[in-house]
Amino acid sequence: MQVSHFLKVYPYKEKPGYLLLFSTKRSSVIVIKEETFQAIEQGALSPEDEALLTKHGVIVPDQEKEKRDIRSLVDRKNAMNPVLNSMVVLNLDCNFACLYCYEGDMKGNLYMSDETAASLIDLIKKDFIGEKKKLLIDFYGGEPLLSLGLIKSISLELKGFAQEKGGSFNFTLVSNGALFKRQVAEELVPLGLERIKITLDGPAEVHNRYRPFKSGAGSFDTLIKNIKETCDLVKISIGGNFERNNCGQFVSLLDFLIKEGIKPDKIGGIKFDPVSKRPEGDVSPADYNDGCMSMDEPWLIKASEFLREEILKRSYNTPKITPIFCMVDNNSSFVVNFDGVIYKCPAFIGKEGFAVGNVRSGIDDYTRSYKLGLWKDHQECAECVYLPLCFGGCRYTTFIQKGNLDALECRKNYLDATLETFIKQEVKYR
Ligand code: SF4
Numbered sequence: 246m247q248v249s250h251f252l253k254v255y256p257y258k259e260k261p262g263y264l265l266l267f268s269t270k271r272s273s274v275i276v277i278k279e280e281t282f283q284a285i286e287q288g289a290l291s292p293e294d295e296a297l298l299t300k301h302g303v304i305v306p307d308q309e310k311e312k313r314d315i316r317s318l319v320d321r322k323n324a325m326n327p328v329l330n331s332m333v334v335l336n337l338d339c340n341f342a343c344l345y346c347y348e349g350d351m352k353g354n355l356y357m358s359d360e361t362a363a364s365l366i367d368l369i370k371k372d373f374i375g376e377k378k379k380l381l382i383d384f385y386g387g388e389p390l391l392s393l394g395l396i397k398s399i400s401l402e403l404k405g406f407a408q409e410k411g412g413s414f415n416f417t418l419v420s421n422g423a424l425f426k427r428q429v430a431e432e433l434v435p436l437g438l439e440r441i442k443i444t445l446d447g448p449a450e451v452h453n454r455y456r457p458f459k460s461g462a463g464s465f466d467t468l469i470k471n472i473k474e475t476c477d478l479v480k481i482s483i484g485g486n487f488e489r490n491n492c493g494q495f496v497s498l499l500d501f502l503i504k505e506g507i508k509p510d511k512i513g514g515i516k517f518d519p520v521s522k523r524p525e526g527d528v529s530p531a532d533y534n535d536g537c538m539s540m541d542e543p544w545l546i547k548a549s550e551f552l553r554e555e556i557l558k559r560s561y562n563t564p565k566i567t568p569i570f571c572m573v574d575n576n577s578s579f580v581v582n583f584d585g586v587i588y589k590c591p592a593f594i595g596k597e598g599f600a601v602g603n604v605r606s607g608i609d610d611y612t613r614s615y616k617l618g619l620w621k622d623h624q625e626c627a628e629c630v631y632l633p634l635c636f637g638g639c640r641y642t643t644f645i646q647k648g649n650l651d652a653l654e655c656r657k658n659y660l661d662a663t664l665e666t667f668i669k670q671e672v673k674y675r
């Protein structure tokens with residue numbers, strides 16, 4: 246047996262005589278005695294240790310085969326993926342006037358029509374065949390709950406269709422949360438609503454400055470009331486966008502949630518991301534961040550580590566470090582804009598050259614426009630321990646930085662700087 250190529254080994258000074266291991270391909274964290282690790286290298290493992298370490302991806306029979314397997318991982322995932330996932334932007338309208346909203350001039354009375362929704366349903370029905378057993382829609386906006394009627398009619402139709410085919414249908418919402426009253430949740434859960442992501446940009450005084458209603462009034466109290474009255478019906482994820490000058494204030498938001506009874510057992514998870522810098526005129530959904538993008542700036546690394554620790558310290562859930570499956574690489578995942586134009590990633594909405602089709606005419610080949618598999622041309626990726634966590638990084642970040650997709654967004658520096666801390670947080674709190 247050999248040590249896995251996709252293993253990070255860290256000294257573990259918190260526990261003398263032990264090492265901290267992280268398998269980038271399995272996302273498993275292992276604390277191991279130094280002498281056991283030496284036994285691997287000497288070929289002197291006990292059968293019990295060998296079985297355990299094999300199970301957690303620490304040792305493999307053949308490192309070269311392991312590398313080949315990871316290089317084909319995206320293709321294998323695509324072949325086995327049972328989920329057909331569409332992200333649907335229902336409108337570009339909003340009842341908020343967020344300070345950092347990127348929809349800018351595009352924002353307004355732009356809604357998906359019934360005719361476009363009918364074509365979308367037809368397209369989904371056509372693709373929901375063969376091995377696909379799960380149908381998942383993420384409803385976005387603008388503010389998706391301004392299109393409540395359409396959410397209900399699309400869901401009703403697709404839920405019935407998926408059930409007829411022996412599959413399942415579920416949907417999620419990325420909403421500002423202001424219209425998510427208990428009655429709305431009660432109507433949507435039976436139709437398949439399984440999760441809603443609501444953004445809180447800090448404690449009341451900060452949030453209200455960044456995310457007021459169009460009228461200028463603060464929205465914080467409305468959101469807290471809505472979260473309280475719906476968190477027993479549906480999983481709620483809380484997101485938040487921080488900047489350099491306010492990231493420390495997110496700690497008081499966490500304490501406020503606990504004080505108000507919105508405790509870890511009531512919330513699906515919490516994750517805070519930096520307000521992403523986007524080029525002028527960028528019209529991708531304002532709330533689309535989801536931590537796809539990594540960042541090398543020292544203050545951002547420190548802020549991310551700090552906020553993750555504060556979340557975990559209070560026993561809230563937050564996403565684990567897992568292999569990335571970018572929507573662009575996922576051949577069963579698409580973004581449909583309100584006008585029916587299809588993209589591969591919400592961040593590319595409206596960008597010339599990145600539309601991949603239309604709900605009326607279907608999906609075209611996007612291999613070249615999105616530079617699929619670009620990382621395969623790079624020897625350093627083929628040998629990189631972080632390959633399962635990266636696969637060439639985020640194309641949108643590359644696009645912002647270079648204006649095209651001809652380069653990779655190498656996450657090596659970011660992962661070198663953060664992974665050890667994130668892993669130690671996993672051990673300490675989970
Ligand atoms: S291109 Fe980037 S932003 Fe878009 S889905 Fe992939 S990782 Fe996320």
Ligand code: SF4
Nearest residue numbers: 626629635655656657
């Ligand atoms: S882009 Fe960088 S971090 Fe990602 S796999 Fe390639 S070398 Fe590794």
